[in-house]
Amino acid sequence: MVKIVYFAWVRERIDKPEEEIELPASVVTAGDLLAYLKTLGDGYEAALEYPDVIRVAVNQEHVEHDEPIAGAHEIGIFPPMTGG
Amino acid sequence: MTRPTPTIRVQSDDFDLQSEIDVLTDGRTDIGAIVSFVGLCRGEQNTLSALELEHYPGMAEAEMQRIAGLAIERFDLMGLTAVHRYGKIAPGENIVLVIAASPHRQAAFDGANFVMDFLKTSAPFWKKEHGVDGQPRDWVAAKDADDSARDKWS
Numbered sequence: 217m218v219k220i221v222y223f224a225w226v227r228e229r230i231d232k233p234e235e236e237i238e239l240p241a242s243v244v245t246a247g248d249l250l251a252y253l254k255t256l257g258d259g260y261e262a263a264l265e266y267p268d269v270i271r272v273a274v275n276q277e278h279v280e281h282d283e284p285i286a287g288a289h290e291i292g293i294f295p296p297m298t299g300g
Numbered sequence: 301m302t303r304p305t306p307t308i309r310v311q312s313d314d315f316d317l318q319s320e321i322d323v324l325t326d327g328r329t330d331i332g333a334i335v336s337f338v339g340l341c342r343g344e345q346n347t348l349s350a351l352e353l354e355h356y357p358g359m360a361e362a363e364m365q366r367i368a369g370l371a372i373e374r375f376d377l378m379g380l381t382a383v384h385r386y387g388k389i390a391p392g393e394n395i396v397l398v399i400a401a402s403p404h405r406q407a408a409f410d411g412a413n414f415v416m417d418f419l420k421t422s423a424p425f426w427k428k429e430h431g432v433d434g435q436p437r438d439w440v441a442a443k444d445a446d447d448s449a450r451d452k453w454s
Binding site for chain 1: 359360396425
């Protein structure tokens with residue numbers, strides 16, 4: 217099981233701030249994870265419609281979509297950042 | 301030379317520029333330049349009642365710490381403070397503070413600029429607009445110009 221946390225409009229569209237998910241073995245990279253989540257329902261589909269813009273963090277560090285997520289205990293999924 | 305430890309905070313409360321500068325310079329006579337940046341909430345021609353700042357607790361602090369470390373290393377800063385607020389912030393109120401200290405002005409200017417450019421593009425904060433009717437509106441969209449500003453440092 218891995219804890220996934222969502223922020224901003226990704227959180228609103230999926231309609232939950234976090235969840236624990238059992239990932240299939242076929243999910244290797246951050247990009248695989250986004251593609252898998254997108255199949256879980258309408259909210260996920262709406263949140264992850266354009267996966268290229270979505271950012272992923274593994275254990276609170278940014279990762280690229282082609283990086284593996286093995287060893288993750290927490291994965292953050294969120295839109296481009298707009299702080300400052 | 302020992303690198304200074306940056307002061308990093310993510311908080312809902314406001315901050316006070318002068319007291320943050322005082323903490324950074326307290327008892328020191330080797331600092332020759334302090335550059336500070338304060339980012340405020342704009343009212344957007346009175347169409348906005350507030351910006352609501354969401355953050356990723358833990359990662360926001362960690363990312364600010366990482367960016368601060370890069371700036372201290374690259375510009376040989378003598379001190380660095382970065383404070384970012386979260387929650388609802390009304391037009392005219394403070395959102396973010398960066399203070400860079402160095403022996404001479406150029407490093408302090410560059411250090412503060414560098415920290416802001418990276419903070420905007422990689423620290424996990426998001427802004428949502430609230431209209432004058434008090435209702436939540438759209439999330440602020442990320443700007444390509446912010447990516448370009450960051451990329452000038454690479």
